[in-house]
Amino acid sequence: MQAADTPHNEAQRLAALQALNVLDTPLEAAFDGITQLAREIFDVPIALVSLVDKDRQWFKSRQGIDACETERRVSFCAHAIAHNAPLVVEDTYNDLRFDDNDLVSDAPFIRFYAGHPLRPNGSLPVGTLCLIDRKPRSFSAREQKILQGLAQQVEELLRQRTMRDALTSTARRFEALFTKSATGKVRIDRAGNIIAVNPFALRLLGYSEDELIGKNVAILTPPDIAALHNDFIARYLAGGEPKVIGRGREVNAQHKDGRYIPVHLAINAITNDQEEVVEFLGILTDLSDMHAANQRINKEQGLLKVLHHGITDYQALMSGERLWTFLMEALRELTNSDYALIGEVLPTDKTNALKIHAITDLSWNDESRQLMERLRSGDMMLTNPNSLLGRVFAFGEVVMTNDVYTHTLRGGFPLGHPTLSNYLGVPIFSGEKLIGMYAIANSKQPLNQGLLDWLQPFTDTCALLINLYSQMAEREQVMHDLAAARDQAEKANRSKSEFLSSMSHELRTPLNAIIGFSQLLGKARRDPLSSKQQRQINQIEKSGQHLLSLINEVLDLARIEAGQMALSIEPMLIENVIDDACSTLEATMEAANITLIRTPLPATCRVIADYTRAKQVLLNLLSNAIKYNCKAGKITITVEQSSDSIRINITDTGFGIPPHRHHELFEPFNRLDAEYGAIEGTGIGLAITRQLIERMNGQVGVESELGSGATFWFTLPIADPSACNNARHMSGDTSFAINNQRAYTLLYIEDNPTNQRLMEDVLEEFEELQLVIASSAEIGLELMRQSPPDVVLMDIHLPGMNGFQALDIIQKDKQFRGIYIIALSANAMERDIKNGLAAGFDAYLTKPLDINRLASTLNKFIDLTLEEAP
Template identity: 65%
Template sequence: MQAADLPDTETLRLAALHSLEVLDTPPDEAFEQLAELARDIFEVPIALVSLVDEHRQWFKSHLGLDACETHRDFSFCAHAVYQGKALVIEDTFKDLRFADNPLVLGDPHIRFYAGYPLRPVDDQIIGTLCIIDRAPRHFTEREHRLLERLAAQVEALFRQHKRETELLRTAERFEALFSKSATAKIRIGRDGLITAINPFALRLLGYEAEELIGRNIAVLTPPEIAAGHDRFIERYLAGGEPTVIGRGREVEALHKKGFRVPVHLAINAIHDTHDNVVEFLGVLTDLTSIYAANRRIVKEQGLLKVLHQGITDYQALMSGEGLWEFLMEALKELTDSDYALIGEVLPTDTTNALKIHAITDLSWSESSHQLMDRLRRGDMMLTNADTLLGRVFAHGEVVMTDDVYGHRSKGGFPHGHPRLDNYLGVPILSDDVVIGMFAIANSKQPLNQALIDWLQPFTDTCALLINLYRQMAEREQVAKALAAARDQAEEANQAKSEFLSSMSHELRTPLNAIIGFAQLLEKGRRDPLSEKQLRQVQQIEKSGQHLLGLINEILDLARIESGYLALSLEPISVEEVLDDACATLEANVEAAGMRLKRAPLAAKWQVLADYTRTKQVLLNLLSNAIKYNCARGVIEIGVVPEGDALKISVTDTGPGIARERQSELFEPFNRLDAEHGSIEGTGIGLAITRKLVLRMQGHIGVESAPGLGATFWFTLPQTEARLEHRASGDGSPRLSAGSRRKKVLYVEDNPANQRLMQEIIEELETVELEVVSSAELALEILRHARPDLIILDIDLPGMNGFQALQTLRQNPMLDGLRVLALSANATPQDIEKGRAAGFDEYLTKPLDIDKLTKVLEEHLHVVPGVTP
């Protein structure tokens, strides 16, 4: 016996063999089928796919041979590897190299051998496709060509195995990079919805996965930029210049609890092999793009390749019925059958039911035709578990018969029903659960297990599509539910706005009389009050102003929450706003017996903010420091730079706040049990303060401990932009006395408000007041006499203030007549509406007498207390 020599390229050859990663793998159906085909073509008992390793030859397929490997020393294939071409031994007894070979003298008694080298990788021979006979035979040139072609198919199978192994490893590696990464990553669909989010991102943003999957990515962004996200994606998909996608930038992500997390966001578009965008990947770190992929590896089958290509068409998936019809027709063609159906299994309380998606027309009469239409439309489902179909969809059995009419579950066939010669029903499983079935009848092919195995890729595809079909249906239901919830929320928000508007009006109207008359009594020069009466009146006004402040706070909070609060962000001087706030509360600090400490600023700092709202934030924090400080306490204001922002702090020497309760401070209406004490308040001041700071792109917090006082701080973005000079003073013009008494017509239906206005005007000796209770009466008066000014209530019986103003402006005889609105409707929207309607001024109730006096001075050119 002569062992084969080693080829010169043995090292490269072994490297190529091992790169396939196929040695010692389980049997593969494709290799087995090809070896079986070789046995049938050449009519031999043994066909092998042989791989020559360093010390052995191992068989990927060994049909007709019990052993799965032999030693290389007496390997026939090793000789073919060495000589690098086909090896044919027509009679081993006549070849000195093999006459005494153990495989010739013993099992399997080889007398004929033909092996063709396999070169699937880098043109290196890794083994052979060989056929073996136990008797000598002549090997023709035609047989040589056939063996060569079969060997080419084996090479293709090895290359396919290598690709699938590499793809699987790549998919596993990318999945690990996504789910186990120490970087926050989010997958976003073309529609802007979150499709996956890794644990790191969930921990970073405080969510559970089920709370985000299927929601728009905007849920993780601040409100002021959320609406723009979908437009970024739409513009990018339409071919527009990218502004976010593909470009990293510093942004803020919105945590589940409402606070903002600064991150570096990079959104990368993910493309398929055809350069189409399939999804987007958001990386909330400073890393470059990474694509977390989870690819499903589907075994390629030559006979089903066209089918697989068809079902990957996105439009076919969306059309639904067309897809199922396509699959049914493909099933008929693949199995050479006359009839077929594909259905989905739906569980019921008692058993499974079958919803048919596609079925060949079996109708033979008008009534049967109507029945088929109902089945196709899904108006009718099958539930009988003891029929040929029922055994499949209800019990998950494979039913196969060539004797339909003799089968125990045949049921009854109506007269005229087309004849069925054979039948095959196959359940479609997903995780061992029956989710559907397909069936064929009158197949021209034999019905056997080999056919079922051959159709397995088709069965798996149907399972995938049914699950996808269900997911799409569930997504549609979720979309409808979200739309309904959105509509309900919008209705609730509208109801809240209407309630707040009504509450504002109803509360401000009586407060107008309370505060107004208190101010008149306090300022009255004709009948001055005693010192005791003055204190009492001042208490009435103070209480009224306190109630008005509470109403304003509630409305402020509502406006902020609804997004109606408009801010004017501009460069403002920190020193100026601090001076303004401290001056406002200077008397309160002194009255409380406290000291206000404020160190000089280290620089002329500016911040980008709304001046009025910044002052409101400072007043809220300083007022709390006064309220909750200890007797003869100290309040200290500090300003220090912090990165690109300025940090402004207000520190008191009060009792302090326990750490475990500090998170409750910014909750609306939560006063940390102070409501049981003597200090007044609603508990929404800090809630408003926090929302205002966040709206101005800042942050707010507290540092405190029991017995050590508290420090409330907030930050605002620092800016070096040019600061516009803020005008000082009230801007009122210097006025001179007129030559006659000015006439004012006041239209108001509320007697208390009528009397209040009369009392106010009495203090203006140069003004004469006429009061009427309706707009209709006022218009009648205007036909005969023209006043110098009209004060018009909005909510009047009959014709309202807006309608009256419109009538006035249409009368050319009243051109240039000044008309002031006076109403308890005091929201910014109400004021803007009034100015847009054409009122010269829009005054709100409770009425500020000083402001009214200045307005009258401006429009009537009169001086209080001066008689012309």
């Protein structure tokens, strides 16, 4: 047995079969009549209308057999479907496709088969009209033609059945749409009379069906347009431009009780097959809920607009003193009220008082107008608790009445007072605190709990804005106080700076002599000191330098705190800084019998920092490690490198610091009780260290336990290697190296005799330098005019004309062009140096005098003089 092939368009064919909605339906006389006729015409025992499904063939009509279906695999009809062509098998025994078919070898014992495809919807075969005989026979072309005709009748029956089903379904849908629709529907004839109306329309308009059938549709419209309806219909039927028919619009329908109901009306013309209008269908959609919702939405939008404006523009409202008027007018608009007020509740010794910020004008004469002005200005506050307003601001009660004149708290109204029909007073709370109230009168809408609930967001917004108002008022006061405090602090800071500057000058002036003469005595070559005298003079210089370092530390801290310390951040080798600091303190370590241990650096460590300040940090930490070490102790310096920074550790073998006191170490003037011991210090070195390291983008810290020494560490950011080819190295002393081909004149303008004597002693041994001294700027200028010097060394604080005034005269006089002017002053603060250089001094030296730096500076300018000489 050979099963039929599956058609290439099987999916579409099965879809066409399913669309017929005929499978598994009961037998129908129309189909049975055709199969009976086929049996009689062709004299066969079996005639079938067979529909080939996915896995079966099902018989819509069967004559001669009882079975209603068979498997598709044994189906003869499936072969006709596969080829979409008539199939005739005159003798199944002689056809290899069917000789062993179950339907051949068993009931119904098919020996002859003729089937014609059924194509009710076009070219897709869904089944066959087939003839079956139990004996072989021939089948002529004429017989095939007749079979084709009968098959076409079956196709027509299938099409009609499908159309009937569709019409039935449409009718049911129409019935459901008309009678069960959630919109009103009214059928109207060409004369405008109602011929049908659905239940929804009856409920909507309050009528019974008997009251409307046969009546003109105008019964459902307001009187002002009722007479126009027939004209609309007549004009449309006459071919006029439709104004209502075919176009939807919102209108009012009239209820049986006379009230209007907002509806959306759409009228459609219903035509027959000849495109003639036979009736009209009116569709009414109830818009009552929508209209009510729109009113609520408009009302809510109004409320939201007020809330949004109040919240987003509160700063502008408050800055322009428009907040209270804005809230009052918004309240009137939201509640459709004639009068409103809003105020702030202020506590008093006895009870709360109301300060009115905004109120609708209720005046009726000059006296009442003055009263209103007093209320608006805040000059007058309300305090009576037993009134319509008082119960609100005094006790936080809501007072609501639709009859003001019968209310127990009404009080008396003066003659001429505007009539008040209703009143609502609402307290404004912030948490449990009563902070304000508002009130309305003569509202056009009912005063009830619903209105109060609806106004709650407005009430909450009022609370927020009143709090903001209070906070901004407090803020303004705080800002005013802060401005006053800032001015006072700036004044104090200026006074502090002036004091520090003055202190620096006054202290450095005598130190200049102390340190300078001690250095001269210690370096004297003509009259060398004895060993004892050398120790004594060294002690004098050491004490002077110690006092100078204390002054410098105080000034450094002041500069840092004032943000006036400028740093020169540049790439450098940290090894050079460490070398420089260690060599500076080498003698101190030897004197204290301290062993210095330096571990090898992990690599060439380049950092970004200020060389001088980095050295200052190291000197400070190393000095502390020396001072607070034990006898014959050790100091270890290690350097650790990470991906972005270098950490320098200074570890001592001293007594250590308890962890709970580590945070005190970097506080100014806190020496952790060491001030009561023999070790000298100000207690601000570590505070300066922290400030300097942080300003160089590093960190500083300590690791220590009591009894086990301490490790102070700091970090600095790693520099780009390419930027460090010329890293600085600063060390060593500078001495005089003056060309001795001729003598050079140095004019020293200084009024202090001690300082004059010091300079004489400093330059005494150098015959190449001729020193001329002037005790005032005026004398110095006169000497310069008589015999111009090579270099001028000038104090700033001079009797009469000061150093800056003298510099100005020198700069303007062409005779003095080419003379180098060096400032030497006890004004040593950074801003003093900056101001001096900005004024035009070629260099700025500070007291106490650093002889090596003086020598270096003089060498520089004398060399320049040589280069410029003709």
